[in-house]
Amino acid sequence: MTETPPVCDYEGSDYQTSFWDQGGRQYEDRAEALALKRLLPARGRLLLELGAGAGRNTPRYTGYDRIVLLDYSRTQLQQARARLGDSSRYVFVAADVYKLPFIYNLFDGATMIRTLHHMADAPKALKQIRNVLTPGATFILEFANKLNLKAILRYWLGKQSWSPFSLEPVEFATLNFDFHPQAIRQWLAELDFSVEKTLTVSHFRMGLLKRLFPAGFLAALDGLFQPTGALFQVTPSVFVKSTLAGREVIPPQGDDTLTWFQCPECGAHPLDERSDHLLCPGCGKKWAFHDGIYDFREPLQ
Ligand SMILES: C[S@@+](CC[C@H](N)C(=O)[O-])C[C@H]1O[C@@H](n2cnc3c(N)ncnc32)[C@H](O)[C@@H]1O
Numbered sequence: 101m102t103e104t105p106p107v108c109d110y111e112g113s114d115y116q117t118s119f120w121d122q123g124g125r126q127y128e129d130r131a132e133a134l135a136l137k138r139l140l141p142a143r144g145r146l147l148l149e150l151g152a153g154a155g156r157n158t159p160r161y162t163g164y165d166r167i168v169l170l171d172y173s174r175t176q177l178q179q180a181r182a183r184l185g186d187s188s189r190y191v192f193v194a195a196d197v198y199k200l201p202f203i204y205n206l207f208d209g210a211t212m213i214r215t216l217h218h219m220a221d222a223p224k225a226l227k228q229i230r231n232v233l234t235p236g237a238t239f240i241l242e243f244a245n246k247l248n249l250k251a252i253l254r255y256w257l258g259k260q261s262w263s264p265f266s267l268e269p270v271e272f273a274t275l276n277f278d279f280h281p282q283a284i285r286q287w288l289a290e291l292d293f294s295v296e297k298t299l300t301v302s303h304f305r306m307g308l309l310k311r312l313f314p315a316g317f318l319a320a321l322d323g324l325f326q327p328t329g330a331l332f333q334v335t336p337s338v339f340v341k342s343t344l345a346g347r348e349v350i351p352p353q354g355d356d357t358l359t360w361f362q363c364p365e366c367g368a369h370p371l372d373e374r375s376d377h378l379l380c381p382g383c384g385k386k387w388a389f390h391d392g393i394y395d396f397r398e399p400l401q
Pocket of ligand 1: 197
């Protein structure tokens with residue numbers, strides 16, 4: 101098996117309930133919805149949602165015909181499936197971002213929201229994403245910004261040892277990273293993505309403001325400030341919309357989900373469909389299909 105960086109595992113986590121539904125984050129959720137609305141293309145064929153979690157953002161991807169929700173955590177995907185319901189529009193895939201189980205040039209869109217911050221090797225993760233996108237595809241990436249106002253002030257006051265101005269990521273908690281906007285732009289450029297739009301999000305992520313003002317009001321105000329991201333980025337969260345360069349290739353035609361997959365271990369495809377798993381014709385590994393989820397984390401024994 102090829103070595104991949106460690107994964108921040110959300111298996112069994114109540115993240116959606118504790119962080120979003122009961123965590124007092126309506127303002128951030130609405131501000132993100134506004135940013136996505138501004139960045140998403142009106143129409144699309146097949147979207148890959150990386151680190152989809154419990155599908156909080158999935159209903160916002162209205163223009164896409166079909167959506168693949170990918171997450172390392174099976175329980176997050178089970179929650180997403182319960183929230184979204186069974187529909188041929190959604191495909192649920194348990195896999196590691198570093199080892200995507202898809203053929204190249206497949207998706208004409210991808211989003212990665214609140215997930216890059218768990219990547220110990222962000223350039224490696226971005227490269228995997230680039231491989232499965234078709235030239236001309238739209239990629240919407242959210243990242244946690246180390247150059248945020250709070251970090252700058254804390255650094256200047258001597259309350260924080262790391263510099264928010266240097267380009268390397270900072271691991272502020274185990275497998276939780278903040279990134280410098282310039283580093284993100286550099287990595288995207290190296291992979292042939294051209295940045296079209298940058299929005300700064302969560303300008304007012306402060307307990308006092310959130311207590312004083314309704315979430316809808318703060319989110320609307322956030323919306324007014326989001327376009328300043330084109331000039332400078334000092335918010336805790338930044339959304340970047342980029343397009344993959346190159347002439348558009350003709351993506352695989354047809355709706356047959358099985359033709360999308362390749363073995364994450366050896367790259368062979370197409371995989372053979374069996375009653376409860378997909379069989380790799382190259383290395384013989386078996387990948388489970390269980391409870392509506394294609395599982396590419398570890399092969400069946
Ligand atoms: C903070 S949650 C964000 C979920 C969702 N995008 C949202 O904004 O509500 C991060 C998600 O990334 C997933 N994740 C972390 N590392 C991953 C990896 N290497 N491959 C696939 N998913 C990963 C976690 O399982 C988790 O569901």
